[in-house]
Amino acid sequence: MKLKILVGTMTSTADYVAQSIQMDCADLVDEIEVLLMDGLDISVFDEDALYLICSSTYGSGDVPDNARGLYESLDAQPKYLGHVRYGVIALGDCTYAQTFCFGGKKFDERLQGLGAQRIGEVWLHDASAGTFPEELGTAWCREWLQNEAIPAMQKASA
């Protein structure tokens, strides 16, 4: 099974999280691909893979600039994504109380609207907490893969 991590980022934190997962979780799946969202559109979901959206939040609760094309294509070129299983890592900052982690949450909402199935809960990271998102995000991802995502993918292909 392949894990495909799609990264929405402005100042690379989400990319560091994805790269840390790529190194640390290599023993759990056949392959881990990390893709910045720049230039992507809805066709990225055509592949038979497990997806992980890893996105920060900018503006007033918007997806980062490099994620906008992919996010908008989910509306502009909609298609049924019932075959897609995905998880979400949403990075934000609690000081933006009204829009905390909206970048990742917006992807989640739109993917569900197209029939894609989220595995597990959205994992949230608060930049103002003083914790390291690479460390915590990687630990979350290991558990998520072992306890939820891999069993769900095996069940779906059985």
Ligand SMILES: Cc1cc2nc3c(=O)[nH]c(=O)nc-3n(C[C@H](O)[C@H](O)[C@H](O)COP(=O)(O)O)c2cc1C
């Ligand atoms: C200008 C600006 C606007 C932001 N807006 C939000 C926001 O609306 N909601 C939120 O939860 N976090 C917001 N953040 C926090 C970032 O999402 C957070 O720091 C994240 O870890 C950055 O990840 P990145 O380096 O991958 O872009 C904002 C940060 C900046 C600098």
